[in-house]
Amino acid sequence: MEPLSQDEEIRIADLPQTNDALQIAFERYEANPKSIDLIVNLSLGQLPKPGIGAFEPACRQLLAGHVDNGLTMDEVLGLLRTAGYHDYIGKQPRTATLQMISVNHELRGRDFVVRSYKTLAS
Numbered sequence: 001m002e003p004l005s006q007d008e009e010i011r012i013a014d015l016p017q018t019n020d021a022l023q024i025a026f027e028r029y030e031a032n033p034k035s036i037d038l039i040v041n042l043s044l045g046q047l048p049k050p051g052i053g054a055f056e057p058a059c060r061q062l063l064a065g066h067v068d069n070g071l072t073m074d075e076v077l078g079l080l081r082t083a084g085y086h087d088y089i090g091k092q093p094r095t096a097t098l099q100m101i102s103v104n105h106e107l108r109g110r111d112f113v114v115r116s117y118k119t120l121a122s
Contacts, residue, residue: 035104035105037101037102037103037104037105038101038102038105038112039099039100039101039102040073040099040100040101040102040112040114041097041098041099041100042076042080042089042097042098042099042100043089043090043094043096043097043122044085044088044089044090044091044094044095044096044097044098045088045090045091045092045093045094045095045096046088046091046092046093046095047085047088047095047096051095051096052095052096052121055085055096055119056119058083058085059098059117059119062079062080062082062083063076063079063117066079067114067115067116067117068115070106070108070113070114070115071100071113071114071115072108072111072112072113072114073100073111073112073114074111076098076100076114077089080098093122094122095121095122096119096120096121096122097119097120097122098117098118098119098120099117099118099119099120100114100116100117101114101115101116101117101118102114102115103115103116
């Protein structure tokens with residue numbers, strides 16, 4: 001990768017002024033920016049019987065009441081450890097994923113806060 005040349009930088013800076021449609025689109029974008037939510041996927045594998053069928057209800061029970069108040073990933077991992085799922089994180093073959101979502105990259109101190117989740121079967 002190489003830095004842009006000075007000519008390229010000037011051309012890019014001038015582009016919105018020379019293209020009305022691009023200028024309008026850019027102004028519309030700047031007026032209403034939308035951040036991309038932070039998503040953390042925790043993949044689990046080799047789940048014990050009954051496997052994936054029990055994982056979704058277990059997550060619902062485990063995270064109920066906690067996720068609405070916001071959880072850091074350390075807190076999520078602690079809950080998974082308490083429920084007996086921590087040792088299955090990262091194992092292959094992957095059979096389930098717990099997807100944690102931090103809307104607008106919310107922070108608590110230096111930690112991201114997740115307020116919603118999804119369970120996914122692999």
